[in-house]
Structure formats: structure tokens, C-alpha cells
Amino acid sequence: MKFLHNILLFLFLASSSIMLGQTPGFNYQALILNTEEIQIPGTNVSENSIPLGLEDVTLRFTITNEAGIEYIEEHTITTDKNGMVSVIVGEGTPVNYTFSNINWDGKLKYLNVELNILNNNQGFVFLDSQKILYIPQPTNGNGNGTGTGNIKIVNSLGSLTQPYTLGELIWLTDFGTHRNPTLMIWDGTNWLPVNDDFDPANEFGLIVVNNDNTRDTQFKNPVIGDQVWNQTCGCIEVFDGLNWVSSKNTDALNGLYTDGNSIKLGGNLTEPTIITTSDTNTLTIDGLEESTNIDDKLVVIDKNTGVLKQKSISSFTQKKQVIVFAVDGQLEFTTPLAITSVDKIDVYRNGVRIDFTAVNNTTIKLEPEAQCYQDDKIRIVQLY
Template sequence: MEDFIKKIGLYLFLLTSTIVLSQTPGFNYQALILNNEEIQIPGTDVTGNSIPLGSENIILRFTITNETGIEYVEEHNIITEENGMVSLIVGEGTPINFTFGDIIWDGKLKYLNVELNILSNDEGFVFLDSQKILYIPHKINGDRNIKIVNSLEDLTPPHNIGELIWHTKFGKNRNPTLLIWNNTNWVPVNDDYDNSNELGLLVVTDDSARTKKFQNPVVGDQVWNKTLKCIEVYDGTNWVSITTKVLNGLQQKENIIKLGGKLTEPTKITTNNTNTLAIEGLQNSVNNEDLVVVIDKNTGVLKKKNLIQVSQQKQVVILAKDGQLEFTIPLNFTNTENIDVYRNGVLINFTAINSTTIKLEPEAICYKNDKIRIVQLF
């Protein structure tokens, strides 16, 4: 399954074929369409993951070919379901070349080529894959029909070599299959048929329906569970869900993944001169008791700290002279808001003379031995 996903690149398709006994012959095609946009969220390595492409207008183009060329082309203009699923009948689309009824199902190898056009991204059709297809019962040479049976016990011998039948529930997965009599046994016409690994995605309502459908599951069996809204694959012991886990600071609502959640492991964001990290639109703090974020100098881990613990201060006490107003402060300054001046313990106003000198307000003129305490934050 992993190789199949890699092969088609942007989208995941799961194909199943079943006979449709109606006025218009055809076979069922089901697929899970994934969004082709990568998810990139700071602090979380989920690049390359995709989510189902729900409620999108798409066109699926099906081309049936044989060893000599194209036999039939049709298109389906549809909207994906909310969970990204599509289900349609190949044979009931809009014919582009030839007609479905003219296809000769003679047991020779045919291929189903699938292309996808997501109308919202203006990229046109993207080729997805080419799969061998099973055969639909059809008149051969205009004079005989392939017999349709639900069980080999429905057949009465003798049988002729090369005789064809359409078995509606063949193999462990009970897939509809074209069989041929080889003078000993009824065997699938399709040379690569393997009922344990066919790309057949069956849809079940819940776990109970899945158990009834797969009474003796084999490794690789897979279903779309409508209740869980995910693909499940049998690993030989349990049914394992194939779905994106949302962890480590993320949360998921339906098919949307967004920031917000509990970190489950140490998380590191690496920046450089080009790829910087910025947070815009932060509110201004008016609370002196608010905390500030600091960075541990050894580990780089973010921590919180009280503002008074972050700020350092320098202070000096000067015994004033009689009539003194001007004083030199401990450090050069550019902002007087970082300086407080006290005269005999009382906070007083001042102005800056230059980057090293301040002048007290006239009403605070000093007497001899007044204590002037200058406190400077830096």
C-alpha cells in the first residue's frame, strides 16, 4: 500500500470493481481524495501529510485501453463528500471517445487509466495511475453470454477448456471476478489476481458490519469505516486505523488541523537570519505584575520571570552641598524613565542636563548633607 501511495504522489485512490446489473453496464469506482497541499505548522513536523479533500468540485477522467490502444474515454464531474470520498459507476459518465457498450469484454487484458482535475486549483488533469481491471459479462461474438454465478456449486459439468463464467463473490474478499476453465479448475482470467492484496476498498457502516464482511480476514484487507471516518487495514491480528494523529500542541476538528493543544514532547523551533520567528498583534501590558518571557542561556528553553527580577539597577547616595541642584548619575542614560531620585527618602522630579547629569526641580534645592539617592535601572 505504501508503494502505491508513493507512486501516485499527490492523491490516494482505492479502487473496487463490482458488476452492476442494470440497463447501463458498468462497474463501481470508489476513491478517497486527499488534499494536495502540504501542512506546515511551526514546531510540528507534519510536512507532507495531507487531509481528505472534502466538498470540492472535481472531474475524474477514465480511459479504458487494451494492448492496441484506447477503447473508451469518459468523464465524471462530481463533488467529493465531506470526508473526501467519491463513488460512481464507470460506464455512466459523459463519453469523450467511443461508447462503453462497444467495449468487447473477451478476457484479454485491459487497463483503467485515471486522471483527476481539481477545479479550484487550475492545474488541469493530473495522471494518477493505470490499473488492470476485471471484466464485465458481455456478449461475445454476438451469439453467447457469459454465465453469471454466485457459487461454483451452481455450475453443472462437463466444462469446456476456455469457457468463461462471471463469479459475483469469488475469493476470500468475495470480489466479482471473471473465471476461465483450464480443464482442471476455474481460475481468474486476470493473471495477477490475488484476492489478498487487490486494491479493493469496501465501505462498512461500523465495526460490526466490518466483522460480518471479513469473517476470516487476511493481512492487507482494508475497509472504509463510515462511523470512524478512516481507512482500517488488517495487520494479521488487529484492524489498524490509517489516519493522521494530532499531537504535540495541535488539535483537530473534523478535517481541520490547527494550533492549540498540550505539548507531549520537548519541542524545538530553529531559526536563522533568514527564517526568523515573529508574533504580531500582541496586546500592550498595563499591569506591573505581568510576567516576562526569558530564555535559559544554557538550554534555550523559554521560561517566565517577574519584571523586577529581570531588571538590574545601580544606585548611589550623595551628600549634597548647600544649594546644590545638579548631580552626576552612576551610568550614562538616554531615557529618564529608568531613573528615580530621592531627597531624604522622598521621590522628587528632575530634568536631564546631558547623558550623565540631572537637575532637581527648583523646589527641591538641597541643604548641606541632604541625602540624595539616585536609582538607575539598566
């Protein structure tokens, strides 16, 4: 069995924009998957996405603006059994500058993410870059929405009244096919999502739901490929056009079984299976126990189909014997078959095994001390 390891990382935030309030930081979640290309006798499994569970990693977050770096921090954390990590950016270990001194001036910033998987000694690997949009924390107030300051909270665009100001922002609690909360801006003609890449049906980010009911409420008209992280099953669910299919529904069949997040060799074959070898790619089984049971069976290969079969040892070993009544002084006797090896011949004189030598390929000669008397019974047993 051979395993070739690659690390595949799926990263996602709580929504398609990073939202900041009057808090010391903001949430960041990631699902880290370990993709293994597996070559196992009896099957053909490749590119299985398996969560990198219970692994120590360090996440490095760098916040930048158009002028350069504003802040860097690191979090060392252990993924949970499902490969999930969740941290608050702003509460990590500062590397450069301080989070509290970031100037949230409403201009576009970016969150750059790097990952270091501590046990593979590869150091930090760049993962992703996300836009950061500052959203003041809304409170009770007046205006078209329910908040004060620069951001107003509304449940629908129909509840708004004109006039609108170019560049005016609102927080819409129900937007798009999947009814996601999002930040909207007035462009002079229409209310548009601030994140121009807003597409809840086609994002690297995963929407987190508590259970099947909240998933179905969030996705009233799901399309093929929609994905969620279902906290009840602790798994990714993908809509296939008819049903939500869980990543945990994958069965290990045909000589395989699952043990937690691992796929292992063992179990019943459920279909005819071919393993092809070559002069270079040979098949070896080391450490087999030595057999001492004469009733054990041998493995043979059908000459026509190549199918492995079992065969008893006795079927391989056949014998032929001849009985001769000797004349006085006789030492040489003819064997029942042509001699291929003297180790396959036993000779008995009156029931006692005696030594001999081969004269030619059909004749044996008894040892001189075994010279026969008249009517001695000579039995020659030959294996073939």
C-alpha cells in the same frame, strides 16, 4: 506554520474486474486523498493522508481496445466529506462516440481514468488503467450453475460436474481468502480467476463493507495490511496484525487538535518540545498586542537549557539610592553607582524632583537654580 500541498489519489472499483451486465453502465468509486506535508512548531508531522472532502472534480473515462479508443465521457462531481466519489460509467457526458455502440465482443478492453481538480488549474492528470471484462447478465437456467448463456453462477467449485470446456467461464460467488465473488475460467487443468492480478490482500482497490460485522465475515483470517472502506464509520480501516485500526483514530497531540478533517495548532504540550531556528530559518510572531499592564511578565531564555521561562518586570529593574545633606551653595554630588545613562537617575531636593547634568561617570551637577542651602536633603535614586 507552512503547508506544502500534494494530491494523492487512491482509486478502487467494486471488485478487481469491472463487471458489466444488461445495464447502461457500470459503477466506479474512488477515494481521493489530499496529502499535506505540515511543518508546525512543537511537532513533526509529515505525509498525513487526509480525504479531499467537498471538492469539485471532473473525472474523464476512456474505454479502449487493442485497436484504439471506443468511447470517452466525463463526470463533474463533488467529493463527499470523506473524499469519496461514485459514478456510473455510461451515464456521463459523452466526449467521443456513444456508450451504447461499444462492441462488447468478449475481448479485453481497458478503462483509463483521468482527474481534473477544478480549483488547482492543473488540468487533467492520468490516474489509472483497469481491465474491463464483459459478463453477460445471468438469469435462471440450467447447466452446472444457476445461469443461462455463457456464464454460470456457482457457490463452490465442488458443485461443478465435468466435462469442462477449455475457456469455459463461471461466476464463483465465494473465492479466495476473503471469499470474494469473481469470474473463473477453465484452463484445461484448473479453474483460475480471469484477472491474473487477483489478490484481494494486495490491491489498490478497497473492499467496501457496511459495518464491522460484514467486515469480519469478509475477512475471517485477515493479514497485516488488509484494508476496507467501512461505511458505518466513513473511514478506511487497516488490519495491524491484532486489530482493525481506523484512520479516524489518529489523535492530534502535543499542542495540536483536530477540527473535522483539519489539524490545527492549539492546546497543551504533552512532552518537551524543541524548535530549532537558524540565521535563515528564523521564528517570527507578527501582530502581538502591545502591553500596557505594569504587572505583565517578560519571556526569557534559560542560559543553560534554552527553555523559555517567564520573569516579572520588577525583577529586571533594581535601584539604589543615597541621601546627602548639602552644605550651603553645593551643586555637585556623587552618585551611588557609576553612571551608564542619565535616564536611569532621578534627583530630589527636599522631595522635589530637579534637573541635573553628568559631570563625569560618578558625579552629577544640579541645575543652577537648584543651588542648595545648608542641610538641604538631596536624594539620588539610580536604576540598574
